[in-house]
Amino acid sequence: MAIVDVTVIPIGTETPSVSQYVAEIQNVLSSYEDKITYELTPMSTLIEGELPILFEVIQAIHEVPFKHGLKRVATNIRIDDRRDKESTMQSKRASVEARMKQQPNDSIE
Numbered sequence: 001m002a003i004v005d006v007t008v009i010p011i012g013t014e015t016p017s018v019s020q021y022v023a024e025i026q027n028v029l030s031s032y033e034d035k036i037t038y039e040l041t042p043m044s045t046l047i048e049g050e051l052p053i054l055f056e057v058i059q060a061i062h063e064v065p066f067k068h069g070l071k072r073v074a075t076n077i078r079i080d081d082r083r084d085k086e087s088t089m090q091s092k093r094a095s096v097e098a099r100m101k102q103q104p105n106d107s108i109e
Helices: 019-030 051-062 089-101
Strands: 002-011 037-040 045-049 072-081
Touching: 002 019, 002 051, 019 037, 019 045, 019 051, 045 051, 051 072
Parallel strands: none
Antiparallel strands: 002 045, 002 072, 037 045
16 A cells, blocks of 8 residues: 655646646546545645556546646656555554654654
């Protein structure tokens, strides 16, 4: 299971707002709900799933602005692919939250 942080940046839009593209990208992601888990954040979207599926999803969401006539799109992708144990968005958050509850004097291991 891999986790991807992805940002699709439409270039050459008529206005600075890109929420219409973000909304459509979220609709595309919902069509993959049986294969992935995803979470919209204020700056990007996090997606987790099997790496081949994630690449398929990334291609699908990268295409969204082109479908609206834009001629240029930049997509930033960051992949966390841990193979020694299962890691999910939820488990990573839980690990950090558990560390935060430790005494402030605890050292980083």
